[in-house]
Amino acid sequence: MIVMKFGGTSVQDAAAIRRVIDIVRGRLPDRPLVVVSALARVTRLLVEIAGAQDPSEAMEALRARHCQVCRDLLHGPLLDETLARVEALCQSIEGLHDQPAVISVGELLSSTIVSAAFNQAGIPCRWADAREMVHVTGDRMSGRPDLDRIEADVRRVVGSSSELTVTQGFIASTEDGLPAVLGFEGSDYSAAIFGMSLGAERVEIWTDVDGIRTADPRYVPETCRIIRVSYDEAAEMARLGARVLHPMTIYPARTRQIPILVLNTANPSCPGSRVEQDSADGPKCVALLTDQDGREIGSRALAGEQAGMSLVSLIGRNLGDEERRVMEAVTGAAVSVAPLSLSAPVDAARAREMVTEIHNRIFL
Numbered sequence: 503m504i505v506m507k508f509g510g511t512s513v514q515d516a517a518a519i520r521r522v523i524d525i526v527r528g529r530l531p532d533r534p535l536v537v538v539s540a541l542a543r544v545t546r547l548l549v550e551i552a553g554a555q556d557p558s559e560a561m562e563a564l565r566a567r568h569c570q571v572c573r574d575l576l577h578g579p580l581l582d583e584t585l586a587r588v589e590a591l592c593q594s595i596e597g598l599h600d601q602p603a604v605i606s607v608g609e610l611l612s613s614t615i616v617s618a619a620f621n622q623a624g625i626p627c628r629w630a631d632a633r634e635m636v637h638v639t640g641d642r643m644s645g646r647p648d649l650d651r652i653e654a655d656v657r658r659v660v661g662s663s664s665e666l667t668v669t670q671g672f673i674a675s676t677e678d679g680l681p682a683v684l685g686f687e688g689s690d691y692s693a694a695i696f697g698m699s700l701g702a703e704r705v706e707i708w709t710d711v712d713g714i715r716t717a718d719p720r721y722v723p724e725t726c727r728i729i730r731v732s733y734d735e736a737a738e739m740a741r742l743g744a745r746v747l748h749p750m751t752i753y754p755a756r757t758r759q760i761p762i763l764v765l766n767t768a769n770p771s772c773p774g775s776r777v778e779q780d781s782a783d784g785p786k787c788v789a790l791l792t793d794q795d796g797r798e799i800g801s802r803a804l805a806g807e808q809a810g811m812s813l814v815s816l817i818g819r820n821l822g823d824e825e826r827r828v829m830e831a832v833t834g835a836a837v838s839v840a841p842l843s844l845s846a847p848v849d850a851a852r853a854r855e856m857v858t859e860i861h862n863r864i865f866l
C-alpha cells in the first residue's frame with residue numbers, strides 16, 4: 503500500500519480535483535490510501551466562523567464554494583446526494599463556537615467531494631472517517647496521537663479494504679469522542695501516521711511545488727530541488743522553518759523506515775524530493791534564522807527591519823572544508839560549519855544577501 507496526501511491547493515477547485523483523480527488512477531496498482539486537506543483557505547475561513555459573532559457571510563461563502571465545486575465535478579444522483587451531504591455538514595456547525603469541531607468540517611467537506619468525484623469518474627471509492635482512527639490526547643487543537651491505538655484502528659478500517667479509500671488529514675478525536683485536530687498544517691503528519699500504521703511502501707505528499715528546495719524561495723531568488731534528503735536533515739529543515747513538510751511528519755515515517763516523497767500536483771512528472779533514512783553526503787540547504795537569543799526560528803522572522811542576532815545554518819551530512827570556506831568567505835567570520843552565529847547584528851537585507859551568496863556558491 504501507499505499513502506497519497508493532497509494538500510489544500512491540490513484540491514482547491516474542480517480542475518485541481520480532476521488532476522488528483524488522474525494522478526491516483528495511475529497509482530491504483532499500488533493500493534493507495536488517499537488523504538486530503540480542506541480546500542485551500544477553508545481552514546482559515548472556519549477559524550473565522552468559529553470566532554465570529556455573526557458568521558452568516560462566512561457561512562455563505564463556505565456553502566457557495568463547496569456547492570460550486572460539486573456542480574463542476576458531479577452530475578445526476580451523485581450530485582444531489584453530495585450536495586445534501588455538504589449542506590448537512592455546513593448545518594452541523596451553525597451556531598457552534600467550539601474551534602476544533604468547526605474546523606474539522608473543512609476536511610469532512612473536501613473528502614466527501616473528492617470521494618464522490620472518484621466514484622463519478624468510474625473509480626469505486628469509499629469514504630472513511632479519520633476521527634474513528636486517529637485518537638489523540640491533550641490539547642484538542644494540537645492533539646498528541648496515541649500511536650498504538652491508531653495503528654490497530656487504521657488497519658481495521660483501511661487495511662482490509664480492496665476498494666480505494668479516501669480519508670481526511672488533520673482531524674482526529676479524543677478518548678471521549680470529541681473532535682480534535684493535529685495542529686495547523688497537520689495533514690502531512692496524518693499521512694505519515696497512516697503510512698506507519700499500514701506499513702506503507704511510501705508516503706507521497708502532493709503539494710504545489712516541485713519538492714523541497716535548497717533554500718527558502720521567498721529569500722533566495724534561484725533555488726534547486728533537493729533530490730534526496732535524510733529524515734534527520736528534513737526534520738532539521740522543518741524545525742528551522744521550512745514549510746514544505748509539517749515538522750512532526752518525519753517521526754512516524756522514520757519508525758518504520760517509510761520513505762516520504764514530496765511531489766507537485768501541477769507537475770506530476772517531476773520526481774520531487776525523497777526523504778529517507780540515508781542521503782548522499784554534502785549540504786542540502788542553507789537556512790537563515792534570526793532571534794535575539796539565537797534560538798530556532800524560521801527565516802520568516804526576517805520580515806522585520808533588523809535581523810538582530812542572525813544565524814546562517816547549512817544543513818546536510820558531512821559538511822566539509824569547502825562549505826566552511828564558502829561560509830567564511832561570505833560572512834568574513836571564522837566558522838565551524840553550521841550553524842554560524844554572527845557576532846554583530848546584521849540588517850535584514852544584508853542577511854538575505856549573505857544567504858543568497860552562500861546558497862549560490864554552493865548549489866548553483
Ligand code: ASP
Binds near residue numbers: 687
Ligand atoms: N487544513 C489544515 C490547515 O490548513 C490542515 C492542512 O492542510 O494540513 O491547517
Ligand code: MG
Binds near residue numbers: 687
Ligand atoms: Mg501543508
